Amino acid sequence: MNIINMLPSFKIKNKRTSNQQPATSNQQPATEASFEEILNDLSALRPELTPDFIKTILLNQSLYLQLNGDVKDSKLCPVYHYYTFGSKEGREFCSPDFRLIKKQLLETGTKKIIFFDVSKDNASFLYRGFFLELRNDDVQIIHQETELIMAIKSIFSANEMIFIRPSFNSKKTKYFINLCKILNIKISMNFDDLLLPEYVSEQGAVRSRVFDASSHQGSLINNSAMLLNTEELILSSKKLGEIFSGFIDNIYIKNNRLPLEYFLPREEICKKITKEINGKINLFYLSGSKTHLKDYSLISGCLIKLAMEYPDKFCINFMGKLNNQVPIFLNLGVETKFIPFASFEEMIREIGRNDLVLVPLENTVFNNVKSNIKFIEAASQGVPVIASSVDEYKLAIESGVNGWLCEDEYQWYDTLKSIILLKKNIRQVGLAAYDTALRSYSI
Structure with missing residues (x-):
């Protein structure tokens, strides 16, 4: 089953296009009925609201007419024009001035809405939105591609309405938050990372020099201001909850989990145990973005040392946006390949083609609040991980039983050397990891 394709897929254009046509009254009869249907649908959902009030909260009509002289000349209703023509033509959306609009007191809705202003295959969106609510029919999910x-x-x-990692720079997020306030809809926010300005120096993006600390701090300050709008926080780890507890009283911890549909059948994992690793061990490093460069530096030295000593004992494969490491290992005689970013499902399948997943993480506050999704993803395919001893991985892994934990680069070297040379228990450890993930981290 392709779970990602279960999400609704609607396309929205954000920029004005060169194909934009002048507004004319001749356009009106063709689509006026569909616009009236939109108003009728919204009125049916919130019967206490008049059609004029609904139009007021759909668009800043006066600003839209100022920006679009052809619409003004056509005498068309600006709200009608934007939602039937303007949005398709890529015209700028003009958010209403909500300071001038009176808040409604009734609460008539029944559904929970989840929104993340990114594409529907973003990992944070999948884990914090779609996966957590996969079995809940009373939840609707919207994203960047939703019309x-x-x-x-x-x-x-x-x-x-739950906003996943809301961004201050997203006009759509700001509009939806204001719309919720006017309609008296509860606002919740969901975070899976420590995105607070006082921890800017702890972030992988800063430590890996992807972002400059001072400029990135300004962005984090603005994003943190969004917390003033929320009544409730939903967080991915207990330690993250402890840090955010100073901001809001209502905090709920929902650990990241993976749907059962992604797990291989247990009998397939058991079959692996009967097949010993006769050739080279396949190591897999899934870097994600370049923000993990500093994390990778924890093991780069020991991997190069092992490559110099035992080039014929292992292969190493890289996936993500980390600087290409392939030439280094090829020059040392180690079979290796680089795999660019793939879809989530392709990534899971690629993990299953390997024997051991490497998860180096600096011992920082930022990494200690992160969830252990690489353990979960690898375990779903019966593949164990060797990881740094940060909090969430320590909760999941009993070293030597269902994975391996390392405190420093020396322990990384010793543990990897032992695994590469002896090849013992890798399949059994993978099965134990599978059982742990299935029991504690599946949906």
């Missing part, structure tokens, strides 16, 4: 009017219809049916 604006469809998203608004969803919000009109809601009694709660």
Whole structure:
């Protein structure tokens, strides 16, 4: 089953296009009925609201007419024009001035809405939105590709809206937050990382020099201001909850979990145990973005040392955006390949083609609040991980039983050397990891 394709897929254009046509009254009869249907649908969802009020919260009509002289000349209703023509033409969305609009007191919605202003295959969106609510029919999920009017219809049916990692720079996020406030819809926020300005120096992006600390701190300050809008926080780890407890009283911990559909059948994992690793061990490093460069530096030295000593004992494969390490290992005689970013499902399958996943993480506050999704993903395929001893991995792994934990680069070297040379228990450890993930981290 392709779980990702179960998500609704709607396309939205953000930029004005060269194909934009002048507005004319001749356009009106063709689509006026569909626009009235939109208003009727919204009125049915919130019957206490008048059509004029609904138009007021759908668009800043006066600003839209100022920016689009052809619409003004056509005498068309600006809200009608934007939602039938303007949005398709890529015209700028003009958010209403909510300071001038009176908040509604009724709470008539019944659904929970989850929103993350990124594409639907983003890992944070999948884990913090889609996966957690996969079995919940009372949840609707919207994302970057959801058509604006469809998203608004969803919000009109809601009694709660959850924003995943809301960004201050997202106009769409700001509009939806204000719309929730006016419609008296509960606002919750969901975080899986420590995105607070006082911890900027702990972030992998800064430590790996992807972002400059001072400029990135300004972005984190703005994003943190979004917390003033929330009534509830949903977080991915207990330690993250402890840190955020100073900001809000209502905090709920929901650990990341992987749907059962992604797990291989247990009998397939058991079959692996009967097949010993006769050739080279396949090591796999899944870097994700370049923000993990500093994390990778923890093991780069020991991997190079092992390559110099035992080039014929292992292969190493890299996936993600880390600087290409392939030439280094090829020059040392180690079979290796680099795999660019792939879809989530392709990534899971690639993990299953390897014998051991490497998860080096610096011992920082930022990494100690992160969840252990690489353990979960690898375990779902019966593949064990060797990981740094940060909090969430220590909760999941009993070293030598269902994975391996390392405190420093010396322990990384000794543990990897032992695994590469002896090849013992890798399959059994993978099965134990599978059982742990299935029991504690599946949906």
